[in-house]
Amino acid sequence: MADEMVRLAQRFINSTYSNGATLGISKLEENGQTGWTTMYALTRALQHELGITSLSDTFGPTTLSTLRTKFPSLNAATVPSWIFGCIIQSALYCKGYDGGGFDGIYNSRVAAAVTQLKQDMGVAGAFPGSSLEPKVVKGLFNMDAYVVVNNGSGVIRAIQQWLNGRYVNRSDFFIIPCDGHHSRDVAKSMLLAIQYELGMADGVANGVFGPGTQAGLRSHPVAVGSTGVWAQLFTAAMNLNKRSVPFGNFTTGVQTAVRDFQSFAALPVNGTGDFQTWASLLVSYGDQSRRGTANDGVTKITPARAQALKAAGYKYIGRYLYNPSSTDLPEKQIQPGELATIKQYGLRCFPIYQTWSRDADYFHYSQGCVDASNAIEWARIHGFKPGSIIYFAVDYDAMDHEVTDYILPHFRGVYRTIGELSDYGVGVYGPRNVCQRVSDAGYAATSFVSDMSSGFSGNLGYPLPTNWAFDQIATITIGSGDGRIEIDNNIASGRDTGQGDFDPPAPNTDDLDVDFDRARYRAALLTGVQTYLTSIGVPETGGEGWKDNDWVTYNLVTTTEAFNYVMEADWLFTNLARTLKLRKALIQAPVMWELRKLNPLDPIADDAVRAGLKDDSSTGWGQIFAWVTIAARNYCIQQGIINGMPYGSEDTRGVWDLLQDPHYNIPTAAYLTIYNAHQLGIARPSLTTGQADTQALLARYNGTGDGAAQYGRELIGLYNVLENYNRLCRV
Known part of the structure; x- marks a missing residue:
């Protein structure tokens, strides 16, 4: 829906900066709709007025430091020019606040809007009054929302505001959205908050779940009766993982929710916020020292390797149905006699289908149909019985819009083909968001989650999928000598136990038709x-x-x-x-x-x-x-x-x-x-x-x-x- 004031803001940019030429951009479409293109233009306009010569879409360190140096507090007395004032007014309108007109004056309406903005951000205590501080300006010149949108959670919004208010004055903490939704920025802010509370200095705290952070968390378990900042951080983490608990103290109600979460995530169920629970709440891979009962790999399971896996407590092995290359990873595809070895040693196998699947262009409806047909053929050749769930891979960091435009149509093709032409089931391998969305669409029965890739946007800020079967958390090596094998260590939920018995291998018919040359x-x-x-x-x-x-x-x-x-x-x-x-x-x-x-x-x-x-x-x-x-x-x-x-x-x-x-x-x-x-x-x-x-x-x-x-x-x-x-x- 078009907003006339946003349209005027776009017109202001076009008329002031030679239809964008001065800013190094194209003329803005004057459609009255706020979007990144408009916010980028406003950011460049701000940089231009600050005297920065190398303009960028990003409100980065140079823009922030220059603003701090020249205008540590923007208000009616410090706004340097009419154009500068109009840029602020334009940004307010684009953010959904009253910009006070387009007179370039930091008037009372602008001051009231800024006061409301800071309250919505949760930083009114840290930055009292109606002036614009540099970090608030940075938060103003983006597309983040500071009110609940799209059915967001009021509790999560309160957590976001609390994080902003408590940590905004730390060097590397920037104002996060307060929209009621977990996200990549919120996930990083939680890690920064943990590190700040552990006493890490600015420049040391980096939002990475490293050894220092892990060691510190081991010293901060929480349980019934815990209060203060550690209880707040823990209950915040629970809510961000869609575990609805009161934000604040660790009560008996929180304990019950923790038990449910621990059971769901296959953690020891003790009802306390121990290290493993902290880790699972904060990063996708959780405690990487956990030894799972499932694994996957690209190496043939020989008798010696099967013995080593069984001795290490593994029950389920993920192996690939097909490898299109005869030279790259020559043992990636299930090898002749391998499933018999797996059966002989009392292990079970779950099949994976992947050829490329490492960028969006690979995925579309027809490719899903092709992959499904090939998977059916190879599953039968290897001897997988009806009922086996085949995991189709999405092996890259798919953005949410790519899931909509590419991944879902692809899996619709997979699901329809598998469902019509076989008695196999469909599973999805990929980041959390991919797995959940494909499953929510009805195209996958279970998920195999690529949680080792904790930096993926599809993992950061997303909870473990509700139908997860295998959770891939670390690459490790077990065994020695002939039994030595590198595997991806997976936690198993029990939703899929693979196959422990197999039909006799079917012949590979070489005379079948192929794609037309x-x-x-x-x-x-x-x-x-x-x-x-x-x-x-x-x-x-x-x-x-x-x-x-x-x-x-x-x-x-x-x-x-x-x-x-x-x-x-x-x-x-x-x-x-x-x-x-x-x-x-x-x-x-x-x-x-x-x-x-x-x-x-x-x-x-x-x-x-x-x-x-x-x-x-x-x-x-x-x-x-x-x-x-x-x-x-x-x-x-x-x-x-x-x-x-x-x-x-x-x-x-x-x-x-x-x-x-x-x-x-x-x-x-x-x-x-x-x-x-x-x-x-x-x-x-x-x-x-x-x-x-x-x-x-x-x-x-x-x-x-x-x-x-x-x-x-x-x-x-x-x-x-x-x-x-x-x-x-x-x-």
């Missing part, structure tokens, strides 16, 4: 498709023929466009072919054909269904009716080929709506082909299905009778063109 064969395949279709009377553009007893002109999609659609969805065709163990061309051919032969009657029929004038129509990429979708999918569910609840006739419209999505329509084309084999009384399509049965399956895609037979004769040629190039890619 576009660089080598795309142009040639397109030419082959065009040549064949032209030879049977389907030119690049247009064409005529019978459809549903009507003579129609096919002029909505060209051959090249239909080809491009299919190529862009190659990942999905490949996934289906590999999972269902059939030829990719058997799905591609009818889908490409139906796309090419779309005609003006097709959208008219679809509109009639949307308007309620018809119950059903052939629709989507594969031009499939809802009624046959229901029959095909129900058959595949009954046969255990896919998972899901059977459809009824009452689901016709809902299924028709789903068919508009290619991610649903294309798999349906594959399942329809399997169902058609049943209808024809021939073998289920496989990697070795012959030409006669392939043609019969393609014909049955269009029904029965002479028209269907002609359909099969036309499509078998298209199938052969596609299969010839798919075969080249398999070599």
Whole structure:
């Protein structure tokens, strides 16, 4: 929502500083909406008026020290110029306070707003009066809120204000938000507060959970009856970890909450604020000297290593299903005979799937589907039984907006693919925020938390996920000689105990279809498709023929466009072919054909269904009716080929709506082909299905009778063109 005073502030910057040129920025959009772009511009304007020549978006040490030197207290008597005053007024408006107009004067309204600002920050005691001190100015020129926002906690806001008020005069402590939400800055401020109370001097206290801080905390346990600053800090830490307790003294109610937290975090349950509890509340990895019962690693579990792990108290081992590299970490992937060794020594294994997954660009819906299909394939090859939870990795510090834009769509693809095509479960490996958000979206049953990376923004300020199964806290080495092995030491919650027994390893089928090699064969395949279709009377553009007893002109999609659609969805065709163990061309051919032969009657029929004038129509990429979708999918569910609840006739419209999505329509084309084999009384399509049965399956895609037979004769040629190039890619 636009704010007129913010719009005027943006206009002030543009008019005063040559549309941003003086400040080294572009002209501000005068939209009346506060954002970082506007705050950065105001920061640069302030720096410019302070005489700083190297302008920056950051209100850093140079800006702060210059302000301290020139204007240790800004008020009506010290504001140096009209422009300087307007900058302050603009910042107040952008922060949601009354700036007193745009007269450049530190008037009574500005003074009242500053007084309120300092009260909201919790620093009115440290900085009494209505002047602006440098640290308050720094807090003014950012996007932090000092009132509760987005359903924040009033208790957490009180803690934030208390921290600001108590420590703002320490050299390295800066005013933190008072918005009722835990965050990275709040987490660091808690560590600084601990260090200050331990007596660390400015310059020594650094907000890092190092040896000195840990040693000091070991000397400051708290329990029922504890009062004063250590009880306040402990109850603050509890609240910041979403453990609702009164902020202040350590009461019996706090003791009960501590017991609950200790039980949840797999700590010794004693109801006291001992070192391990302090550590788990303050940093993601907690006490790294804790020895867990789970581990993960990139090294083969040999009998000697299995003995060493068991002797060290480990029960659960995380191992990787697949490693795309044959040279990097050669033992990362589960090795032949390894699971038998794990079983022999009474250990259990939980599978992990990771190829790259180290930046946002890797993650999207289609990649999630691909990863899930590959994970299913490799889990079966290794012998993991149904019910195993496979952990899919997010191995980088994903920002919250990246979780929304990339990670969640990726895991939606993982979840849908795993759920439909296997009896495995989905777990997520990553920082706390990633794990919790993926799980809250319903895409993961359990979390494997990368808590060793305590500096990740997705770990700092976030509590342990509610469904955590494994908590990775330290890299250690155990054993000696042949049994020596480096592992990541994990705490186990018991929510997932992995697998202790395995099916016999399944053969790795080398003849499965692979991703199409576009660089080598795309142009040639397109030419082959065009040549064949032209030879049977389907030119690049247009064409005529019978459809549903009507003579129609096919002029909505060209051959090249239909080809491009299919190529862009190659990942999905490949996934289906590999999972269902059939030829990719058997799905591609009818889908490409139906796309090419779309005609003006097709959208008219679809509109009639949307308007309620018809119950059903052939629709989507594969031009499939809802009624046959229901029959095909129900058959595949009954046969255990896919998972899901059977459809009824009452689901016709809902299924028709789903068919508009290619991610649903294309798999349906594959399942329809399997169902058609049943209808024809021939073998289920496989990697070795012959030409006669392939043609019969393609014909049955269009029904029965002479028209269907002609359909099969036309499509078998298209199938052969596609299969010839798919075969080249398999070599």
